[in-house]
Amino acid sequence: MTACAIETAAEGGDAVWPTGFTIAANGAYAARLAGSGDALYVERWTLDGPEPYAVPLPLSQPEEPGALLLPLADGRVLIGRRVDGRRYTFSLLYPTGPETGELLLGAVEAPPSGELVLLPPSPDGICAYAMGVGEDTTTLWLVAGGAFGPEQVAEVRGRCSGGVWLDRTGRMLALDRRLGDGPVKAVAVDLERGGETTPLLQITEESHDRLLLADPDSGLLIIRSDAPSPGHDRLGWGVLGSLLPVRFPECLRLDDAAVTPFAVQPGQVLMPEHCGVALRIDAAAGSWVGTWRPSARRMRQRAAPAGWLAGAGLWTADGALRLPYATAGTPCGLATLEEPADLPVPEPEAPPERGPAPAAGTPRICRPVPLQQAPLTDRKPAG
Structure with missing residues (x-):
């Protein structure tokens, strides 16, 4: 599981690195804006070889x-x-050799009172989606991977933000939605059913419940909510489809720093407690890395490499955390943080209790079940 850099660290040299670093769904490539001043261009990183390397993709005009x-x-x-x-x-x-090829796809218009943003890379690696946020409605667009250019695929009632994929096919998408002046609640959107929307997080009626990360292999969900302390957000974790409530570990709460999760270890099938979670820690002294597993009940704080593109990184299935960095001396680097040798590896446990399995002969569809609620059947769309 990967994430985007929200801001960019500038340690390790005098160069100023533009913000924004996004890693592809399969972890093989990444992209960002490089250059300086008005001379910006797209730069693609290759991450799956023996050494990372960057390829500039400039055009005749600089990028905004x-x-x-x-x-x-x-x-x-x-x-x-x-x-x-x-x-x-x-x-x-x-x-294309020494040049940059460009394939025009088409145009999309943002809502009159809103904005247009890209959603995180789709798990299928082929499609790309944009979200237009209006006053009362959010529109989802397929902007790459369609047959005839950009096309509208869903319209969701309310103002939405975030965006987390819940499966490996790119069908189920979680969004954080606000209806009117009500609280923010994460909902699941089924893109194969015209954007049918169902509740996903409902910790209390008044709490603001957002989904930050999800791992489809294990079902681990990383949540931000003010349910434990109204008006003060806390990081918590739960399991997709579980009957157990969300838990809010005290170790993820730092009084003098902001903690933001950005990557989850994949491949831990039915073992959410064993998944590694990478966290960005921001304080007055700068930014560094935290690593945590639900079973460990404590967070380890680690120094980030100089020039870390803060908030970007990916886990490998065997537990190595890879962090991209850029300095004046190394404009394209990838540091690996291995699991500390003194950290015991948890023994496998029984899978967490989940909702009822489908009847024999029934096609299995990945449908999320609201956390801290009984499984619902024959649910009607919520928006």
Whole structure:
């Protein structure tokens, strides 16, 4: 599981690295805006070889600082450019020898009172989605991977933010939704059923419950909610489809720093307690890395590599955390944080209690069950 860099560290040299670093769903590629001042261009990183390397993808005109970027699993990079008011055009960039190839896809218009953002890379590695947030409605667009250019795939009632994939096929998407002046609640959106929306998080009626990360292999969910302390957000964890309540470990709460999860270890099938979670820690002294597993009940704080593109990284299935960094001396680097040798490996436990399995002969569809609620059957859409 990967995440994007929200801000960019500048340690390790005088260079100023533009913000935004996104890793493809398969972990093979990444993309960001490189350059300085008005001379910005797209840069693609290759991460799955013996050594990481960067390929510049410049065009005849420099890119704007607000360009939307998303790498696909085949190495092409999606770029969205704001060209006229609310209108965004989308293209795919790819290297063609010494030049940069560009495939035009089409345009999307943002809502009159809102914005257009890219959702995290789809797990299928082929499709890319954008979200237009209006006053009362959120529109989801398939901007890459469709047959005829950008197309609207869903319309969800309310103002949505976030975006977390709940399965490996790119069908089930979790969004954090606010209806009117009510609290923010995470909901699940089924993109194969026209955006049918069902509740996902309902810790208390008044709490703001957001989903930050999800691992489809284990079902681990990382949550931010003010349910334990109204008005004060806490990090918690739960299991997709579980009958157990969300837990809020005290070790994830730091009085003098902000803690933000950015990656979850994949491959831990039915063992959510054993998944490694990487956390970005921001304080007055700078940014560094925390690692935590639900079974360990404590967070380890680790120094980040100089020039870490803060908030970006990916876990390997065997437990290594890989962190991209860029300095004046090493403009494309990838550091590996191994699991400490003194950390005991938990023994496998029985799978967590989940909702009822489908009847024999019934096609299995990945449908989330609201946490801290009994499994619901024949649910009606919530939006």
